[in-house]
Amino acid sequence: MKNENYDCVVIGAGPGGCTTAAMVAARGFRTALVEREKMPVEKVGESLMPETFWVFEKLGIQEEFQKMGFVRKHGVQFVSAEDKESRPFIFAEHDDQESANSWHVERIKFDQMLYDTAARKGASCLDETRVMDVQFNKNGRHSVIVKDKKGDDRTMKTRVVVDATGQSSFLAGRMGLKEINPDLKKAAIWTYFRGAERAGGKNPEVTCILSTKTKDAWFWYIPLSNDWVSVGLVGDNDFLLKRGCKPEDAFKQEMENCPGLKRRVRDSTQEGKYQVAKEFSYITKEHSGDGWVLVGDAYGFIDPIYSTGVYLALKSADMASNAICDGLRRNDLSAEQLGSWTYEFDAGTHWLRKLVMTFYNKDFSFGSFMKEHPQYAENLTDLLVGKVFEGNPGAMFEDLDPWIEGLRSGAAASA
Numbered sequence: 382m383k384n385e386n387y388d389c390v391v392i393g394a395g396p397g398g399c400t401t402a403a404m405v406a407a408r409g410f411r412t413a414l415v416e417r418e419k420m421p422v423e424k425v426g427e428s429l430m431p432e433t434f435w436v437f438e439k440l441g442i443q444e445e446f447q448k449m450g451f452v453r454k455h456g457v458q459f460v461s462a463e464d465k466e467s468r469p470f471i472f473a474e475h476d477d478q479e480s481a482n483s484w485h486v487e488r489i490k491f492d493q494m495l496y497d498t499a500a501r502k503g504a505s506c507l508d509e510t511r512v513m514d515v516q517f518n519k520n521g522r523h524s525v526i527v528k529d530k531k532g533d534d535r536t537m538k539t540r541v542v543v544d545a546t547g548q549s550s551f552l553a554g555r556m557g558l559k560e561i562n563p564d565l566k567k568a569a570i571w572t573y574f575r576g577a578e579r580a581g582g583k584n585p586e587v588t589c590i591l592s593t594k595t596k597d598a599w600f601w602y603i604p605l606s607n608d609w610v611s612v613g614l615v616g617d618n619d620f621l622l623k624r625g626c627k628p629e630d631a632f633k634q635e636m637e638n639c640p641g642l643k644r645r646v647r648d649s650t651q652e653g654k655y656q657v658a659k660e661f662s663y664i665t666k667e668h669s670g671d672g673w674v675l676v677g678d679a680y681g682f683i684d685p686i687y688s689t690g691v692y693l694a695l696k697s698a699d700m701a702s703n704a705i706c707d708g709l710r711r712n713d714l715s716a717e718q719l720g721s722w723t724y725e726f727d728a729g730t731h732w733l734r735k736l737v738m739t740f741y742n743k744d745f746s747f748g749s750f751m752k753e754h755p756q757y758a759e760n761l762t763d764l765l766v767g768k769v770f771e772g773n774p775g776a777m778f779e780d781l782d783p784w785i786e787g788l789r790s791g792a793a794a795s796a
């Protein structure tokens with residue numbers, strides 16, 4: 382059993398872990414990034430929010446990003462159950478700067494790029510290395526026990542442990558901090574199509590959100606490079622997975638309910654397996670402790686609908702790394718110091734969570750609300766872009782909340 386000494390050990394090499402490790406290592410701290418799988422890892426989560434731009438800029442990878450051949454994402458479009466397309470929310474129409482457009486990424490390439498960035502900034506990157514245990518010591522030298530790629534046990538000594546293990550929530554799970562959101566018990570089934578319809582001519586590529594006829598589920602439609610499109614179905618866990626058929630058949634049944642999707646994939650071939658995820662929406666009751674902090678999905682996950690996951694993983698990594706480096710410099714690695722950013726983070730993500738809950742209100746339509754309240758178009762775009770940590774991102778809800786209340790009482794009265 383070998384011993385190694387670090388200032389910071391980051392567990393999990395997704396976007397959250399790689400970014401934290403890169404940012405801490407870049408400031409001269411001895412940092413290790415530990416990933417249980419062999420890199421690169423295939424994952425869901427391909428549509429990025431434009432606000433990711435600022436984190437990429439801090440990492441200095443904007444230029445590299447441009448060369449990766451990812452498809453540009455210019456906006457978001459909603460498609461009704463009758464295949465009626467909303468006017469797309471084109472980000473650049475509201476904020477015509479470089480940061481206004483985003484990307485549809487193949488995660489296998491994207492995560493590898495972030496992993497390489499962490500290594501380039503000086504982090505020791507160890508894949509096929511699984512964290513088996515973490516022991517916190519009063520003397521501030523904590524032990525992260527790993528099984529490395531040869532199957533040997535190693536103890537890594539560190540002053541800070543970052544849990545960036547995504548939905549596995551290594552520390553949060555062990556500490557009993559995870560709370561599943563009872564209002565968002567959703568599941569997803571996704572696969573890939575080759576040769577499916579995509580924007581042509583003057584129409585820019587966007588992420589589409591397609592409703593099904595019963596409004597019990599929705600599909601994402603994310604055009605990727607090399608003529609692939611990622612298509613995923615999201616609905617209540619019980620509705621999607623407990624209907625007594627295979628996930629693949631549930632997907633096909635709901636596709637029959639969604640003329641917009643049927644048309645788009647008509648001349649394509651479905652490729653790859655049907656994959657499933659469930660109960661992915663949760664919060665954590667505490668986000669830091671003496672010597673540890675959570676980032677990315679390990680901190681919490683809202684819902685796939687507005688593609689917030691990767692952005693919030695990057696943003697939380699950016700904010701957490703500032704707190705970690707400041708704490709390492711001042712020798713204050715208390716829960717308060719390591720979690721000093723979380724109030725601001727929660728205040729911003731609150732509005733995204735509200736937007737998600739609004740979407741799942743069956744009587745609601747953004748089109749109708751915007752017709753009555755066009756003054757909020759910019760506010761809504763800001764939310765879809767991820768601009769929730771500045772200005773007044775919640776302004777729209779002053780009118781939206783009573784509007785929804787009105788829908789509810791109207792529906793109750795007519796029942």
Ligand SMILES: Cc1cc2nc3c(=O)[nH]c(=O)nc-3n(C[C@H](O)[C@H](O)[C@H](O)COP(=O)(O)OP(=O)(O)OC[C@H]3O[C@@H](n4cnc5c(N)ncnc54)[C@H](O)[C@@H]3O)c2cc1C
Nearest residue numbers: 393395396397417426428512546547569677678685690691
């Ligand atoms: C159905 C669905 C659709 C989604 N669609 C989108 C989308 O379109 N856009 C978007 O932005 N987001 C999307 N997301 C969310 C996105 O996938 C996540 O938010 C994002 O990957 C979180 O990054 P992360 O770094 O926190 O965790 P992850 O990317 O999950 O990385 C965690 C890493 O930790 C490793 N790990 C776990 N346990 C250990 C251990 N004990 N030791 C070592 N390593 C360990 C794992 O192998 C993994 O590589 C979607 C999520 C779901 C469920």
